[in-house]
Amino acid sequence: MxxxxxxxxxxxxxxxxxxxxxxxxxxxxxxxxxxxxxxxxxxxxxxxxxxxxxASQRVGGRVRTLREGFSSGLYAEAGAMRIPAPHKLTLHLCKTFGLQLTEFIQDNSKALIYINGERGRRSDYLKGKSNFGRPYSSNKTAEDIVEKVLNPLARFYKDKDRRIQLDKISWGEYLHAFVHGSRNPITEGNIPKDLKLTHGDIDLIGFVFGAAEFRASLLEAVRDHMVMGLGTKYQILGGMDLxxxxxxxxxxxxxxxxxxxxxxxxxxxxxxxxxxxxxxxxxxxxxxxxxxxxxxxxxxxxxxxxxxxxxxxxxxxxxxxxxxxxxxxxxHYENATKIVLEFSRRFWEKDQQIYGGRSITDLPIRWTYYPSIGQNPVNSDRGLLLASYTWGDDSLRWGSLNESDRIRFALRDVAELHNMKQDECEKLLVGGMSHSWAEDEYTFGAFALFEPYQEKELFENxxxxxxxxxxxxxxxxxxxxxxxxxxxxxxxxxxxxxxxxxx
Ligand SMILES: Cc1cc2nc3c(=O)[nH]c(=O)nc-3n(C[C@H](O)[C@H](O)[C@H](O)COP(=O)(O)OP(=O)(O)OC[C@H]3O[C@@H](n4cnc5c(N)ncnc54)[C@H](O)[C@@H]3O)c2cc1C
CATH class of the missing domain: 3.50.50.60 (FAD/NAD(P)-binding domain)
Incomplete structure (x- = not known):
């Protein structure tokens, strides 16, 4: 490679x-x-x-920066928003065209994890201090579980014959084998025998990493978690569509x-x-x-x-x-929906000291991304919040709503996530926009994702x-x-x- x-x-x-x-x-x-x-x-x-x-009036396709509909100077990404360090060709092109990059903060210890009505900071969650109540196991993090079950498979990736084994089941099926204690030939000798998961653990993995991926082949999941999305992430200053x-x-x-x-x-x-x-x-x-x-x-x-x-x-x-x-x-194509809200005051920074990164919740908004440094207007309190980023079925449930209901319901979730009264949050709202890629008349979906057997049977063609x-x-x-x-x-x-x- x-x-x-x-x-x-x-x-x-x-x-x-x-x-x-x-x-x-x-x-x-x-x-x-x-x-x-x-x-x-x-x-x-x-x-x-x-x-x-x-077919459209612009170049870039799924690299699409929304510039209209917000106060002047503010922009948000409807599609691609970050470039991981191992993505050498993309970074090389940015350099060729003299584009300025800044760090995209993926996670932030001050960001919130709000599940089952229990709210905590990411730093406490990572230390295993969060307790979300039933059906979630206390002291477990999705990151730890994924590391335990996926890490041993990363080395299969380099071995063509063993790699193909990973194409035969879905990421979701693989995880469920740990709930039911079923014998899984892929894990034999690789994963601790006593590793047992609950449905709550699987839900938590879905909240943190995206439940849409459960449908993907295990091979696709291994590649994405262990090979592709690693390292520091960057964004293009001024918008990815540059x-x-x-x-x-x-x-x-x-x-x-x-x-x-x-x-x-x-x-x-x-x-x-x-x-x-x-x-x-x-x-x-x-x-x-x-x-x-x-x-x-x-x-x-x-x-x-x-x-x-x-x-x-x-x-x-x-x-x-x-x-x-x-x-x-x-x-197979997955869908994704993004809902962006503009606020007259960046309450997440002023009141909750969250600068960049994302909060995670079981509320329908799922992931809320805060602007990283460089995206906020100079000398102004205004700011854009990627209030909701969802994939798969989660995103289709937003896709069915009209634009104003997407904004209204997302605002309600944002207020609850940040422990604010809804009317307090409403007073700060300036406007909003959303994009559901399944409804995009030129793309018809967000991205390809192999289901089991698709890599082996379809890829060559x-x-x-x-x-x-x-x-x-x-x-x-x-x-x-x-x-x-x-x-x-x-x-x-x-x-x-x-x-x-x-x-
Ligand atoms: C929500 C979302 C988030 C993402 N986040 C990231 C990220 O953070 N980092 C990252 O690196 N990648 C990300 N991606 C993926 C990245 O955007 C895509 O992989 C990449 O942009 C795809 O480029 P492409 O040229 O393959 O296809 P596209 O960008 O889809 O381009 C295809 C073009 O074909 C045109 N077209 C379609 N049909 C016709 C026709 N019949 N005639 C003429 N033209 C036609 C379309 O209008 C479009 O412009 C994200 C994607 C989405 C949807």
């Missing part, structure tokens, strides 16, 4: 090489998220003709930008073959007028939109084999190219739900296309 990252970093720095053939080569890229942008940027630098179709926007606006990085290469409001509706063995014909429509845009031919196509979105694209006869269409239909049709996007990598996966896939797809075009 390390060597591949080093090689990809080199390609980002030095480029793919130079396309020297006399015939022009046209590349159509569907989706101007991070994967599509990276692929387009590399291919254009190499001298190929690139056309990026983007990264995708840099591909359009940058005038310095390697003298190329994509300002004239993106077609906005252009939703690809069909990909057909002109004639067998010949170019592809890409059909699109304007997302505002709904009128068809002129069809265009392409020698290579990179599909860099999520599979959840590709289900609405028609592929002509023999463009994609049935197993590809099966994968597009079946890859998720990423491998087929007759000059290439696949990119976080879902085509093993770094689901991270920008890093999208960037990595963009580099891979660009390299595949460049090799084919230059052959």
């Amino acid at each position: 390390r060597e591949q990252t080093t090689y990809y970093m080199e390609l980002l720095t030095k480029g793919l090489g130079r396309y020297n053939r006399s015939t022009k080569c046209h590349i159509a890229i569907v989706g101007a998220g991070m994967a599509g942008l990276v692929a387009a940027w590399l291919l254009q630098r190499a001298g190929l003709q690139v056309r990026l179709y983007e 990264l995708p926007r840099s591909f359009i606006t940058s005038t310095s990085a390697n003298q190329t930008n994509l300002v004239d290469s993106v077609r906005y409001h252009a939703r690809v509706t069909q990909v057909n073959r002109v004639r067998p063995g010949k170019e592809y014909l890409v059909s699109s429509e304007h997302t505002l007028t709904k009128l068809p845009l002129p069809d265009e031919t392409a020698d290579h196509v990179i599909l860099a939109a999520p599979f959840s979105a590709l289900t609405h694209v028609r592929f002509g006869h023999n463009v994609l084999p049935p197993e590809r269409l099966h994968v597009i239909r079946n890859l 998720v990423w491998k190219c087929h007759d000059r049709i290439h696949f990119a996007g976080e879902h085509t990598s093993l770094k689901h739900a991270w920008i890093e996966g999208a960037v990595e896939s963009g580099v891979r797809a660009a390299r595949e296309v460049f090799k084919e075009a230059s052959a």
Whole structure:
């Protein structure tokens, strides 16, 4: 994994090489998220003709900074909000474009844990001093349990044969085996025999790490907990969307930008073959007028939109084999919802000394994130609170509400979490916004997550190219739900296309 990252970093720095053939080569890229942008940027630098179709009016896809709807200068992240230190390709791009990073505080000892009506500081909880009453075991933390049950599996990850064992059951099933004392061949000889969990312990793990992951394969859970999300986390000062926007606006990085290469409001509706063995014909429509845009031919196509979105694209006869269409239909996507509230006073800092990090609760809001240093306005008490961040079923329960009820109910939970009277909290409320990714008309979900057997049975058909049709996007990598996966896939797809075009 390390060597591949080093090689990809080199390609980002030095480029793919130079396309020297006399015939022009046209590349159509569907989706101007991070994967599509990276692929387009590399291919254009190499001298190929690139056309990026983007259904929305902006680049970045799930890297989306909300700037409207709050007092001026304040912004919040609807999608990606942090970059872990091991995500070398993403950090490398930030450096290339001269973006300023600050630390994203993931956890803070002063933040609150509020479960079953019992409130405490994270520092006490971590020392095992919290007692949430029945059905929760006293003195246990979700972090300790996860370390005990997942740590021994981390080394399986490096062994291909044993790794595949982890693909066969879900993270939730694995945990439940410790409740029922069932014999689990994966744990034999690896986990202390007397380790017993309760349903309360599993609920606590869900509150802290996200219950949506219980559906994911154990392999996906091991990768995420032990390999991917580790280390210090960073955020881009001024908003995460500065990264995708840099591909359009940058005038310095390697003298190329994509300002004239993106077609906005252009939703690809069909990909057909002109004639067998010949170019592809890409059909699109304007997302505002709904009128068809002129069809265009392409020698290579990179599909860099999520599979959840590709289900609405028609592929002509023999463009994609049935197993590809099966994968597009079946890859599992999770949802996520964020609700952001603006307050005239940052009561969490002034009254409760919480600067950054997140509080965790069994209330429907689940995770509340406080702004890290650098995100607050200078010389003002105002501030934005990511009042609720939820995944999976928890997030769908917010998705069913209209915007004003999301804000109203989230405010009620925020007041209770912080032990404030609701009207006291209401008086400080300036406004709010929310985004449910399952309702996003261009994404249809938040991120891909393998359910059991999906990695073994589907993965090869998720990423491998087929007759000059290439696949990119976080879902085509093993770094689901991270920008890093999208960037990595963009580099891979660009390299595949460049090799084919230059052959
Ligand atoms: C709530 C949330 C939180 C996250 N948090 C983090 C985080 O903290 N750190 C991190 O690194 N990552 C995070 N991620 C993941 C990260 O945002 C994604 O992995 C990454 O942005 C995906 O990039 P992509 O290019 O694969 O896809 P996308 O960003 O989804 O881009 C695909 C593009 O295709 C367009 N499109 C779709 N259909 C069509 C069509 N038919 N025609 C034309 N265009 C089309 C879409 O409009 C979109 O712009 C988060 C994601 C979410 C949803």
